[in-house]
Amino acid sequence: MFITFEGVEGSGKTTQTGLLKDFLLERGYKVTLTREPGWGAVGKLIRRMLLEERDLELDPLAELCLFCADRVQHVRDFIKPKLEQGEIVICDRFNDSTLVYQGYGRKLDLDLVKKLAKSSALGLEPQLTILLNLPVKLGLSRLKKRSGKTKMDEEPVEFHERIRQAYVFIAQKEPGRIRVVNAAGDIKEIQEEIRSIVLECLSK
Ligand code: TMP
Secondary structure: OEEEEEEOOOOOHHHHHHHHHHHHHHOOOOEEEEEOOOOHHHHHHHHHHHHHOOOOOOOHHHHHHHHHHHHHHHHHHHHHHHHHOOOEEEEEOOHHHHHHHHHHHOOOOHHHHHHHHHHHOOOOOOOEEEEEEOOHHHHHHHHHOOOOOOOHHHOOHHHHHHHHHHHHHHHHHOOOOEEEEEOOOOHHHHHHHHHHHHHHHHOO
């Protein structure tokens, strides 16, 4: 089973995916936790280009291609083999991030973004996507307490507002796959809700 997590910066994906992984391991499932961008040797280089090198002025189209290049390698060499071995793969961000950040955030042509994002997933689609939804300002204020901020984190607040609205919009269009969880509250309560959604999905 392939599960993805999405959300604005500071929405708690790292914490919640980690807790979910431990919970599923305890229940006897084989679980792999991964994230985009940045898997493997190619992914690490791409992540550095995209998010760390402040002096690189990437064109939005080049940025789109790099996120997609990262995904192709990740899906082909890591995610698909793990799924074929029967594992549950939890991925922190996947092609909804591309649609939302490069399509709605950078305002690239939506059809082009959709096409490239879809192609980069090599036919793979998440069975379940958890959208951690919270006000942008709350997410950004959580980031302030953290080291290792990325170039994307430093975009203006209006950019992040577009991201949040786009996530809510795409979730309304695909309610069967994308489940919205209020991420503003208590970590444990949020995790409880995520667990019940995942268990329901696993029992189908
Ligand atoms: P993160 O690992 O801290 O979530 O940082 C990844 C950043 O990259 C985040 O700001 C979202 C952004 N991103 C895109 O813009 N497009 C994509 O396709 C993906 C996977 C991430």
